[in-house]
Amino acid sequence: MSFQLQSVSLVHPNGQRALSSVSLAARRGERIAVIGxxxxxxxxxxxxxxxxxxxxxxxxxxxxVRPWQLSAGKLRRLRSRIGxxxxxxxxxxxxxxxxxxxxxxxxVWPWWRSLLSLLYPADIAGARDQLARLDLADRLFDRxxxxxxxxxxRVGVARVLYxxxxxxxxxxxxxxxxxxxxxxTINQLVTEATTRGVTLVASLHAVDLAxxxxxxIVGLKAGEIVFDLxxxxxxxxxxxDLYASESGPLPLHGEEPFVLPTRALGRDAERRKSxxx
Amino acid sequence: MLLSATAIHPxxxxxxxxxxxxxxxxxxxxxxxxxxxFNPAILFDAKNLAAMAAFLRGFVPPEMSAEFLGHVVRATVxxxxxxxxxxxxxxxVAVPLxxxxxxxxxxxxxGPGPGYWRGxxxxxxxxxxxxxxxGLPELVWALVFVRVLGLGPAAAxxxxxxxxxxxxxxxxxxxxxxxxxxxxRALLESGSRRGAALLYGLLPNxxxxxxxxxxxxxxxxxxxxxxxxxxxxxGLGQLMDQAMKLLHGGEAATILIVxxxxxxxxxxxxxxxxxxLA
Numbered sequence: 148m149s150f151q152l153q154s155v156s157l158v159h160p161n162g163q164r165a166l167s168s169v170s171l172a173a174r175r176g177e178r179i180a181v182i183g184x185x186x187x188x189x190x191x192x193x194x195x196x197x198x199x200x201x202x203x204x205x206x207x208x209x210x211x212v213r214p215w216q217l218s219a220g221k222l223r224r225l226r227s228r229i230g231x232x233x234x235x236x237x238x239x240x241x242x243x244x245x246x247x248x249x250x251x252x253x254x255v256w257p258w259w260r261s262l263l264s265l266l267y268p269a270d271i272a273g274a275r276d277q278l279a280r281l282d283l284a285d286r287l288f289d290r291x292x293x294x295x296x297x298x299x300x301r302v303g304v305a306r307v308l309y310x311x312x313x314x315x316x317x318x319x320x321x322x323x324x325x326x327x328x329x330x331x332t333i334n335q336l337v338t339e340a341t342t343r344g345v346t347l348v349a350s351l352h353a354v355d356l357a358x359x360x361x362x363x364i365v366g367l368k369a370g371e372i373v374f375d376l377x378x379x380x381x382x383x384x385x386x387x388d389l390y391a392s393e394s395g396p397l398p399l400h401g402e403e404p405f406v407l408p409t410r411a412l413g414r415d416a417e418r419r420k421s422x423x424x
Numbered sequence: 425m426l427l428s429a430t431a432i433h434p435x436x437x438x439x440x441x442x443x444x445x446x447x448x449x450x451x452x453x454x455x456x457x458x459x460x461x462f463n464p465a466i467l468f469d470a471k472n473l474a475a476m477a478a479f480l481r482g483f484v485p486p487e488m489s490a491e492f493l494g495h496v497v498r499a500t501v502x503x504x505x506x507x508x509x510x511x512x513x514x515x516x517v518a519v520p521l522x523x524x525x526x527x528x529x530x531x532x533x534x535g536p537g538p539g540y541w542r543g544x545x546x547x548x549x550x551x552x553x554x555x556x557x558x559g560l561p562e563l564v565w566a567l568v569f570v571r572v573l574g575l576g577p578a579a580a581x582x583x584x585x586x587x588x589x590x591x592x593x594x595x596x597x598x599x600x601x602x603x604x605x606x607x608x609r610a611l612l613e614s615g616s617r618r619g620a621a622l623l624y625g626l627l628p629n630x631x632x633x634x635x636x637x638x639x640x641x642x643x644x645x646x647x648x649x650x651x652x653x654x655x656x657x658x659g660l661g662q663l664m665d666q667a668m669k670l671l672h673g674g675e676a677a678t679i680l681i682v683x684x685x686x687x688x689x690x691x692x693x694x695x696x697x698x699x700x701l702a
Contacts, residue, residue: 199613201535219531219538227615237606239628241701250624254615261620310614 148211149175149314149346150196155205157191157370165191166370168205173346175313178337180357181350183367184390189350190234192367193316196348197231198222209314227254230312232336232349234319236303240292244283244302247291248274251310277305280335296323304332308339315340317349321356321400329353329400333360353400354386482673483680492675495663500682503659506577506652507645510584514645515638517557517589522596524550528605528626529618557590566652580649580657588641595637603629632701636694643690650683 151172157165165188173179181189194200195207198214207214214225230251238247245268252270253261260269268274271287278284281301291299300323307315317336321329333349337360340347351357357364358378366374366381366389374385386397466472525547527533532543562583569579600622608625616624627634653661660679667675 197613199534201537215535215537217538222537223531223615223617225615226613230614231610233610237604237610237625239604239607239625241631242607242624242628246624246628250611250616250620251614253611253617253620253624256620258617258619261617261623265623312614 148208149173149177150210151206151208152195152202153206153208155195155202155207157188157195157200158203164370166195166202169370169372171365171372171375173348175346176340176344177363178340178347178361179349179363179365180361181348181365181367182352182354182357182389183350185352187367188370189367190318191370193231193318193348193350196314197229197316198226199231223254228313230307230310230315232300232303232307232315232317232320234300234322236299236306238291238299238302240290242291244278244289244291244294245271245274245287247302248277248306248309251306251308254310274305274309277308278302280308281305281332297325297328300324301332304336308335311343313345315345315347317347319350319352322352326400329356330359337361352398354397355399482671483677485674486677486681487672487674488678492678496660496678496682499658499660499663499679500686502577503646503649503653503661504686506580506584506649506657506659507642510581510649511588511638511642511645513581513585514588514592514641517585518592518596521550521554521589521593522600523618523622525554525593525597526600526622526626528601528608529612529621531612531618534609534612551594554590554593558587558594559590560587562587562648563651563655566657567655570656575656575658577649577658580652580659583652583657584645584648588645592638592641596634599630599633599637600626603633632698635697635701639690639694639697643687646686646690647683 153170154168155170156167159165169188169192171179171192181192183189191200195202196209198207198209201215209225210228212221212225214222217225236247246265249264249268249270256264256269263269275284275287278287278301281304283298283301283305286294286298286302291302294302300320304317304320307317315336320336321332324332333351333356336347336349339345349357349361358381362377364374364376364378364381365372366376366385368389368391373389374381376385383397390397523529527547530543530547531537532539562580565583565586566579569582573579573582603626605626607629608621611621611625612618649657649659650661650664653659653663654665656662660682664676664679667673667679
């Protein structure tokens, strides 16, 4: 098992209930998209999986261990196997792109390597390779504050690609990108997950991206899972219920009219999944 | 009219608290001014002005003889050496303490995870240690160390290392906590160690502040080493002490000019470094 949540609830310290009795499990290599309106608990769910938030109730297992029962050292090593792409990448504005990407490995590097890498970047080629996958290689030595929001998001993706985690989490990873670039970037994440056979969980605001790239769609509403289905079985009605909008348009990333995926695409997604496991 | 206006626009819920704070500040400050005998009018009393003028007249012209300037240069080098060595030692003392006390670098606060109470206790302990280090003025430490080590710069260096170590540690931790802490948090959440999270997550944002405060403290250390010179710890202070005791106003004036130049120098260094780090 890559992870397992059993009736997990989380109440924030201010009393706001973010998740109620959520159960979700994934085998290694699964790709899951979490969709739902703003405030549904998508970020909280991902942060629980990252062992960054502790559940108020219920049981969390990541890589078959319960993170909150580990010693400090083991918890640190567990966290170094989990990578998170943030909607707003938490990168210091004055940091150079190369440093931001190399920081992905700080969890596994010995301390002296982390220190030396500040004097001279420890792995220029490795960082450049990941950045090149996102079509941004020419910005390797630029400072983060010279980049646009979408470019910064790609640096955040490159950091996690460089980290090579066994569980990749992505919280609205392409929200600042144009449709073509968003599609391309999700493709890179999916490719990484399939070639290395690691688990990918992404929360996406754009329904079309989720349905196109992920064999498993989890709908989250008011902190509860309302459906957990392959894309072919996600109906338009289910989506309208999820976003509680009978009349308004569904949130999409592309501008083309929304068409529910055909069975062929669904099987294609299934095939992609099985080919990697 | 007014009633309907307040009904439409909600009132600022914090206004009453701000007003209360202002009133309390005045109530507290006024008696303190009285206790401190703060009365600017006496500065401009004719008799007092004359006394001040007489005192200042003794300072001109500044002493510029080659022999005295030689003494001043030697004493300036000694003062700079005391201040720089003192600040360096203080930095060595401050960095591990700041690292221990900075909340945003605490791994156990995530969750909270294992070792949370131990971490909280360690931070409280180190915070108290920082208070103790900077609690006594460096002059007091200098007096103590002059007794132990004898007259000379070593006493001033140790006094600076202790007091300024406490100050730097406290302010470093506060700077690190007031910058954007999300980069460090993200690194800790992906298994990074505390030191690496500091170097890769907090320092890029905080470095200009930290450098500027450190250089400012170096400037303070120059002034402090002068004060400690009065109690026999060498440098410009000792020279100044002799000049004042012998009523050589011109010599004192020369030394004061050197002080001003040193402060200018510190300011220029700080500006230069901040520009490079910006």
